[in-house]
Structures are given as structure tokens and as C-alpha cells.
Amino acid sequence: MAFRLTPHERGFYPLFTRAAENIATAADELAKLVASEPPARARPAAAVRDCEHRGDELTHDIMVMLNRTFVTPFDREDIYRLASALDDVIDAMEEAADRIVLYRLGALPAGIAQQVEVLRRAAACTTEAMPRLEDLAGLESFWIDVNSLEDEADAVYRTLLGDLLAPPDDAPPADVLTVLKVKEVVETLEEAADAFETVANTVQSIAVKEA
Amino acid sequence: MAFRLTPHERGFYPLFTRAAENIATAADELAKLVASEPPARARPAAAVRDCEHRGDELTHDIMVMLNRTFVTPFDREDIYRLASALDDVIDAMEEAADRIVLYRLGALPAGIAQQVEVLRRAAACTTEAMPRLEDLAGLESFWIDVNSLEDEADAVYRTLLGDLLAPPDDAPPADVLTVLKVKEVVETLEEAADAFETVANTVQSIAVKEA
Amino acid sequence: MAFRLTPHERGFYPLFTRAAENIATAADELAKLVASEPPARARPAAAVRDCEHRGDELTHDIMVMLNRTFVTPFDREDIYRLASALDDVIDAMEEAADRIVLYRLGALPAGIAQQVEVLRRAAACTTEAMPRLEDLAGLESFWIDVNSLEDEADAVYRTLLGDLLAPPDDAPPADVLTVLKVKEVVETLEEAADAFETVANTVQSIAVKEA
Numbered sequence: 001m002a003f004r005l006t007p008h009e010r011g012f013y014p015l016f017t018r019a020a021e022n023i024a025t026a027a028d029e030l031a032k033l034v035a036s037e038p039p040a041r042a043r044p045a046a047a048v049r050d051c052e053h054r055g056d057e058l059t060h061d062i063m064v065m066l067n068r069t070f071v072t073p074f075d076r077e078d079i080y081r082l083a084s085a086l087d088d089v090i091d092a093m094e095e096a097a098d099r100i101v102l103y104r105l106g107a108l109p110a111g112i113a114q115q116v117e118v119l120r121r122a123a124a125c126t127t128e129a130m131p132r133l134e135d136l137a138g139l140e141s142f143w144i145d146v147n148s149l150e151d152e153a154d155a156v157y158r159t160l161l162g163d164l165l166a167p168p169d170d171a172p173p174a175d176v177l178t179v180l181k182v183k184e185v186v187e188t189l190e191e192a193a194d195a196f197e198t199v200a201n202t203v204q205s206i207a208v209k210e211a
Numbered sequence: 212m213a214f215r216l217t218p219h220e221r222g223f224y225p226l227f228t229r230a231a232e233n234i235a236t237a238a239d240e241l242a243k244l245v246a247s248e249p250p251a252r253a254r255p256a257a258a259v260r261d262c263e264h265r266g267d268e269l270t271h272d273i274m275v276m277l278n279r280t281f282v283t284p285f286d287r288e289d290i291y292r293l294a295s296a297l298d299d300v301i302d303a304m305e306e307a308a309d310r311i312v313l314y315r316l317g318a319l320p321a322g323i324a325q326q327v328e329v330l331r332r333a334a335a336c337t338t339e340a341m342p343r344l345e346d347l348a349g350l351e352s353f354w355i356d357v358n359s360l361e362d363e364a365d366a367v368y369r370t371l372l373g374d375l376l377a378p379p380d381d382a383p384p385a386d387v388l389t390v391l392k393v394k395e396v397v398e399t400l401e402e403a404a405d406a407f408e409t410v411a412n413t414v415q416s417i418a419v420k421e422a
Numbered sequence: 423m424a425f426r427l428t429p430h431e432r433g434f435y436p437l438f439t440r441a442a443e444n445i446a447t448a449a450d451e452l453a454k455l456v457a458s459e460p461p462a463r464a465r466p467a468a469a470v471r472d473c474e475h476r477g478d479e480l481t482h483d484i485m486v487m488l489n490r491t492f493v494t495p496f497d498r499e500d501i502y503r504l505a506s507a508l509d510d511v512i513d514a515m516e517e518a519a520d521r522i523v524l525y526r527l528g529a530l531p532a533g534i535a536q537q538v539e540v541l542r543r544a545a546a547c548t549t550e551a552m553p554r555l556e557d558l559a560g561l562e563s564f565w566i567d568v569n570s571l572e573d574e575a576d577a578v579y580r581t582l583l584g585d586l587l588a589p590p591d592d593a594p595p596a597d598v599l600t601v602l603k604v605k606e607v608v609e610t611l612e613e614a615a616d617a618f619e620t621v622a623n624t625v626q627s628i629a630v631k632e633a
Contacts, residue, residue, distance in 0.1 A: 020594035063412075067419035077288065077499065102369065103377045156522065165603050166525045176598045179378050180394075183602075200345045201485075246508075248519045278630035288499065313580065387598045391586050391605075 009069040010134070011187040012062065012079060017130040019058045019086045024123040026093050031116050034108055045097045052094035065192035067127055073133075074206045082206075085198040086126075092192035093119065096185050103181040111160040112182075115189040118153045121148055122196040129203060139207045146200035153193035160186045220280040221345070223290060224272065228341040230269045230297045235343075237262035237304050237335040242327045244308055245319055256308045263305035270298040284344075285417045296409040297337075303403035304330065307396050314392040322371040326400040329364045333357055333407040350418045357411035364404035369403060371397045373376075431558070432489040434484065434501060435502045439552040441480045441508045446545040448473035448515050453538050455519055456530055467519045472487035474516035481509040495555075502626075507620040515541065518607050525603040533582040534604075539612040540575045544563075544568055544618040551625060561629045568622035575615035582608045 026048050033044035047050065062083040072079055100108070129142035164179055164186070237259050244255035273294040277283065283290055311319070340353035375397070377388055448470050455466035484505040486496065494501055522530070551564035586601055586608070 063416065064419060067416050098369070099372075102373045145523070158520070161521075162524045170494065177376065177385060177390065179599065180387070180390070181601070202629060205485065205489055208486060274627065275630060278627055310583075311581070315585045388587065388596060388601065391598070391601070 009065065009072060011065055012073060013131065013134045015058055015062050015065070016082065016086070016133060017127070019055060019062070019083070020056050020123070020130045022051050022058065022104075022129040023086065023090050023093070024120070024127050026055075026090055027116065027120040028124040029118055030093055030097055031113070033100065034113050034116050038104070038106060041101050043108070045101045048094050048097040052090050053146050055087060055090040059083050065210070075209065078202055078206050078209075082199065082202045085195050085202060088195035089123075089192050089199065092188050092195060096188040099181070099185050099188065103184075105178075105181055105185070108185075109160060109163065109182065111156050111191065112186065114156045115153060115160070115186070115193070118156065119189065119192055119196070121194065122149045122153075125149070126196065126199060133203070133206070136207050136210050139203055143200045143204040143207075146196055150193055150197040153190065157186065157190045157193075217232050220276065220283060222276055223284060224342065224345045226269055226276070227274050227293065227297070228338070228346060230266060230273070230294070231334070231338040231341045233262050233265050233269065234297065234304070235331070235338045237266075237301055238327065238331040238334040241304055241308055242312065242324070242331055243322050244307065245327050249317060250313070252312050256312045259305050261309040263301050266298060270294050286420065289413055289417050289420075293410065293413045296406050296413060299406035300334075300403050300410065301378040303399050303406060307399040307403070310392070310396050310399065312396075316389075316392055316396070319396075320374065320393065322367050322369060322374070323400065325367045326364060326371070326397070326404070329360050329367065330400065330403055330407070333360045333364075333404065336360070337407065337410060342412070344417070347418050347421050350414055354411045354415040354418075357407055358376060360410075361379055361408040364401065368401045368404075426548055429611050431487065431494060433588060434474070434495060435553065435556045437480055437484050438504065438508070438555060439489070439549070441477060441484070441505070441512075442545070442549040442552045444473050444476050444480065445508065445512050445515070446549045448477075448512055449538065449542040449545040452515055453535070453542055455522065456535050456538050460526070460528060461607065463523050467523045470513075470516050470519040476508060477512040481505050497631065500624055500628050500631075504621065504624045507617050510617035511545075511614050511621065514610050514617060518614070520612040521603070521610065522609050525606075526602055527600075527607070531582060531585065531604065533578050533585070534608065534611065536578045537575060537582070537608070537615070540571050540617070541577065541611065541614055543619050544571045544575075547571070548618065548621060555625070555628070558629050561625055565622045565626040565629075568618055572615055572619040572622075575612065579608060579612045579615075597630055 027194075029044040029047040029051065033041050033048065036044065056174060062079070066079050066083075082095060099105075125142055125145045129139060132138055161183070164174075164183055215341055237396070240255040240258040244252050244259065247255065267422065277287060277290050277294075310316075336356045338354055340350060343349055343353075372394070375385075376384060451466040451469040451473065455463050455470065458466065484501070488498060488501050488505075521527075547564055547567045550563060554560055554564075585597075586605055589596060607616070
């Protein structure tokens with residue numbers, strides 16, 4: 001452990017790691033949900049909801065620690081941004097899971113499973129990166145990997161929107177209410193991918209400042 | 212009045228209180244609007260618009276004071292966040308009022324009046340809490356109450372979306388253009404509820420730091 | 423040049439100017455795109471995409487400089503907000519251009535060209551204002567002009583939404599899928615106008631603090 005001029009609160013690191021692990025669990029359950037037939041979706045949807053509640057508690061714990069701590073390991077704003085972005089990831093995942101069930105959607109376009117797969121990989125990268133915040137080692141690859149996953153997510157998202165709103169001329173006519181519902185799910189999953197990018201950008205910002 | 216090491220600008224407190232009172236007035240007018248038949252909606256809609264302009268002026272005054280003040284009572288970022296969140300509340304209320312009139316919506320689902328009722332209660336809590344920022348007394352209950360109102364707003368919102376996009380099979384077929392319009396109003400009112408939660412979280416953050 | 427107590431990094435000014443110039447180029451290409459028949463839209467859309475990539479690089483350069491610089495000319499948060507808002511402008515422009523092509527939209531409502539024209543004028547104001555950040559002279563008119571352009575953008579946006587979602591009773595029945603697609607383009611262009619307002623508000627905030 002390096003010598004430091006001021007002691008600082010180390011309790012942030014395990015909380016960020018647990019927030020990332022919780023997101024990874026939610027992503028796994030979301031993958032089960034989108035792979036399920038409608039009647040089997042209730043159970044994974046409930047599991048994602050549980051993760052979202054646990055995420056709220058973790059965010060709350062981080063914020064309380066932030067507000068009570070005089071010397072934080074990084075800029076206060078960076079801790080605030082990182083906690084908020086992790087919270088945004090899981091909120092978006094939970095909203096997507098909820099809407100699929102609430103809207104009683106039938107079969108989902110294959111691209112939605114691809115969106116969720118990218119989220120699972122981003123969650124795995126994040127879970128691996130959070131403990132490394134303590135010694136700030138090897139975080140450059142995290143930033144590169146998540147940005148590359150975000151590019152992949154964008155491409156899947158864009159194809160889904162095109163297929164949904166501008167289907168080929170020989171496709172059967174779309175049911176517009178279904179288009180509306182699926183579009184909302186697709187957009188919410190894209191918000192989760194965007195929030196992972198904010199997580200990665202904040203981590204890079206922390207790493208550069210401390211370098 | 213407690214002894215303080217540095218004199219600081221006290222002018223923020225009345226501005227925040229006035230911003231909250233202005234939101235409460237807007238919420239009352241919004242309630243009148245959604246309870247009115249279409250021809251009678253113009254007047255409360257204009258009143259909400261007036262409140263939004265007054266809110267803009269108050270936000271502007273807070274920001275100018277923030278930028279000109281060397282020693283602020285709380286963290287500058289907290290003052291910025293609180294002013295922005297109050298502004299987001301009234302912007303969303305005004306947008307909802309405007310869209311109802313602009314889209315020439317007919318009868319509204321009963322859930323919309325419930326959304327507005329939750330906003331009125333959140334506005335009342337906020338009006339009561341703002342003057343207490345000065346001595347930071349009794350703000351814990353504000354945070355708890357607004358978060359509980361936000362849960363209530365979420366439940367109403369979710370039911371409205373379900374009814375709108377996945378109506379029971381025996382319901383008459385929906386007019387999709389109307390679904391689009393009502394969905395936008397419902398979502399905008401939910402944004403107002405979310406912004407109240409940000410107000411409450413920011414106030415809690417201020418209270419914890421100063422404790 | 424005024425005497426300063428601390429030397430500070432001056433490299434921010436040219437980066438902000440280049441970001442604004444890049445936005446102005448994107449706005450010109452976007453104007454070409456919306457004035458073109460569908461088959462001629464691919465080329466200006468690609469040019470807007472190129473600008474968006476250049477914008478990402480500039481944002482990245484500003485953030486790296488911000489994180490590596492001990493004494494910044496303005497508050498770190500203001501630099502962060504200004505860079506983010508400029509990035510939001512160009513992201514929204516690129517998304518609008520992309521959606522017009524992706525959704526294979528036919529003729530566009532005339533109001534869309536008006537929205538883009540307002541964006542071009544806001545881009546011209548911003549390009550002119552950025553170099554003046556260095557001596558903070560004459561920035562009040564920038565803030566006034568962009569806020570007045572934002573009001574103009576709001577009026578155009580509102581009319582477009584009304585025409586789209588609540589057309590006159592004697593208008594031919596709308597194709598709801600087309601309404602959905604055009605609405606998304608119109609909303610994305612409005613986001614660009616809102617982001618310009620954030621640029622102007624941040625610049626005003628910088629100017630007031632330094633006054």
C-alpha cells in the first residue's frame with residue numbers, strides 16, 4: 001500500500017464492486033427473461049426487480065458515505081457520477097424487464113437478445129474493473145473494452161430500429177401498437193448500454209487524474 | 212442563529228422557498244386543467260405557463276447569486292442541483308399542460324388526475340421543506356415523504372402505461388395516434404415526479420453533509 | 423493580457439473553438455440533407471457522421487486536458503459542462519441525420535428545415551463566441567442570442583408536433599408509423615437546440631463568475 005498524505009475512506013471500493021456484481025446478476029436474469037416464452041418471464045423479471053432494489057440500497061450507502069467523508073479517495077464529483085451511472089444501468093435494465101412483462105409482449109426480435117448479451121459482457125468487464133479502482137492498475141483496457149461494446153450495442157440498436165420502423169417493402173404490415181411497445185424496450189436497453197459508457201468514462205477520468 | 216466561521220449569503224433560502232411555492236401554484240392549476248372539459252382548459256394552461264416563466268426567472272436569480280457569491284451556505288454543486296431539479300419539475304408540468312391543449316385531447320384517463328394529485332402533495336411537502344434548509348431541521352421526513360410519493364407516482368404511471376399499451380383483450384381497439392399523445396402526457400408527468408425525487412435527494416445530501 | 427496569479431492551461435480555448443466550428447460544419451451538411459431528395463441524402467448524412475466522430479475526438483482531448491491540468495482557466499465543472507453540451511449538440515444532429523436516412527423518410531415537413539436553420543444560426547453564434555472565452559468580452563450578447571434562438575426553436579417544434587399529432591380535421595388521415603418516425607427526428611433536432619441553450623448558460627455562468 002502506497003504512502004498517502006491523508007488517510008482516506010477506503011469503504012467505497014467494496015461498495016462499487018458489489019454494485020457491479022449486482023448489475024451482472026441482473027444482466028444474467030434479463031438474458032433468461034428474453035430467452036423465455038411469455039409465461040416463463042415472471043420469475044426472471046422478479047429477480048431483476050430484486051436486483052434493482054439492492055442497487056438502490058447500494059447507491060444510497062455510497063451517497064451517505066460520500067456525504068459523511070471528509071477525504072475521499074477521488075474527486076467527490078467522480079464518486080457521485082460513478083454511483084449515479086451504475087444506478088442508471090440497473091434502472092434501465094429493470095425498466096426493460098418490466099415493460100416486456102407489462103406490455104404482454106409475445107416473441108421478441110432476435111436483436112433484443114443481442115442487446116442483452118452486450119450488456120452482460122459490459123457487466124462482466126465492470127465487475128472485473130471495480131476492485132482495480134483501489135490501485136488504479138489496468139483500467140485503460142476497461143475503458144477501451146466498454147467503448148467497443150457500446151459501439152457494438154449502437155450497431156444492434158440501429159438495425160433494430162430500422163427493422164422496426166422501416167421494414168422491407170415485402171414485410172407483412174406492422175402492428176403499430178406492437179412497434180411502439182418493442183421500440184420502448186429497445187430504447188431502454190440502449191440507455192443501459194449508454195450508462196455503461198458513462199461508467200467507463202468516469203473511471204477513465206479518475207485514472208487520468210491520479211496518474 | 213448559530214455562530215458561523217464565515218459570513219455567507221443567506222439570500223438563497225427565500226429564493227428556494229419562492230420556487231417551491233410557484234411549483235405548488237402550478238400543480239393546483241394543472242389539477243384544474245385535467246379536471247376540466249376541453250373548452251375550459253385554456254385558462255389553467257395559461258396559468259401553468261405563467262408559473263413556468265416565473266420559475267425561469269427564479270432559477271436565473273439563483274444561478275446569478277450562486278455565481279456571484281464567494282461563500283455559499285452549502286456546496287455550490289448542491290445549490291446548482293437543487294435549482295436545476297426545481298426547474299425540471301415546473302418545466303415538466305408546463306409541458307404536460309401544453310401538450311394536453313396542443314394535441315386537443317378529449318377525456319383523459321383517470322390515472323392522469325392521480326398523477327397530478329401526487330405532484331400536488333409533493334409540491335406541498337417541498338414548500339414546507341424549503342424554509343427549513345436554513346436550520347436544516349426536520350428534513351429527514353421530507354426525504355422520506357417525497358420518496359414514498361415517488362413510489363406512488365411510479366405505481367400509477369405503470370398502471371397507466373399498461374392500460375394504454377396493453378389494454379384487456381375485450382377493450383375496444385385503441386386509436387394509436389391517441390395512445391401516442393396520451394403516453395407523452397403521462398411520461399411528462401412522471402418526469403415531474405422524478406424531478407421531485409431529485410429535489411428530495413439533493414436536500415438529503417445537504418442535510419447529511421452539514422450534520 | 424491581464425496579470426494572473428497563477429499560470430494556467432490556455433490550450434482549452436482553441437479546442438472549444440474547433441468544437442464549435444465542427445458543429446457549424448455539421449449544421450451546414452444537415453441543412454443540405456433536409457433540402458435533398460431521398461436519393462441525394464446519403465452524402466450529407468455521411469458528412470454529418472464524420473463531424474460527429476471529429477467531435478468525439480475533440481471532447482476526448484478536452485477531457486484529457488481537463489484531467490491532466492492542475493490550474494484550469496475556469497471552474498473544472500464549467501469546462502466539463504461546456505464540453506459535454508457541445509458534444510450533446512453534435513450527437514443530436516448526427517442522430518437526426520441518421521434517422522432520416524435509416525427510416526427511409528420521404529418528403530419532410532417544412533418545419534424541419536426551419537429547425538435546422540435555427541441550429542445553423544446558433545452554431546454561427548457559438549463559433550463566434552468561443553474565442554472570446556479567453557478575454558470574456560462580449561459574451562452577454564451570445565447568451566441573449568442563443569436563448570432567443572431557443573425560443574424560436576421551441577415555437578417551430580411545438581407547431582410541428584401539433585401538425586403531426588393533432589392535424590386539422592379535414593387533413594388526410596395520418597400514417598401512424600410515419601408520424602412516429604418524423605416525431606423522432608423533430609424531437610432529436612429539438613434536443614440539439616436545448617443543448618445549445620446549455621452551452622450558452624454555461625458560458626454565461628463562466629462570464630459572471632469571472633466578472
